[in-house]
Amino acid sequence: MTEDEAVQLLLHRSQAETADENVAHAKGIAAELGFFPLAMDQAASYIHSHRLPLAKFLTYYSKRKAEILRHTPQLWEYKKGPLNQNSIAINAFTTWSYLWLYCSTRLRATTSNAC
Secondary structure, three states: OOHHHHHHHHHHHHOOOOOHHHHHHHHHHHHHOOOOHHHHHHHHHHHHHOOOOHHHHHHHHHHHHHHHHHOOOOOOHHHHOOHHHHHHHHHHHHHHHHHHHHHHHHHHHHHHHHO
16 A cells, blocks of 8 residues: 555544644554554554544554563564565554454443343
8 A cells, every 4th residue: 555545544444534634643553553444444444533733643552562562472474474465464463453452442331231
């Protein structure tokens, strides 16, 4: 995916305004996620569902990625492949983990209210 396509996807799916500042932040996010469509879409979903400003996403993302890497066994496949493959895999996994945490938290809240 090109940088422009990634930025358009992120802005559209996150429903962020297309202000110059947001476009600049979207370019940074796109570069960090390697322009990988799945990671871009997951990041946009997280940004939209949490009403997170684009300017703050990379801070949240970096903390989550560091946490995941800290708990990743040294010989796990994500750490064995070439750098580009590692980046794509860990970027998708990190953005997916945000959605997993969000959905599981909502499910627990819904289930506890039903009991």
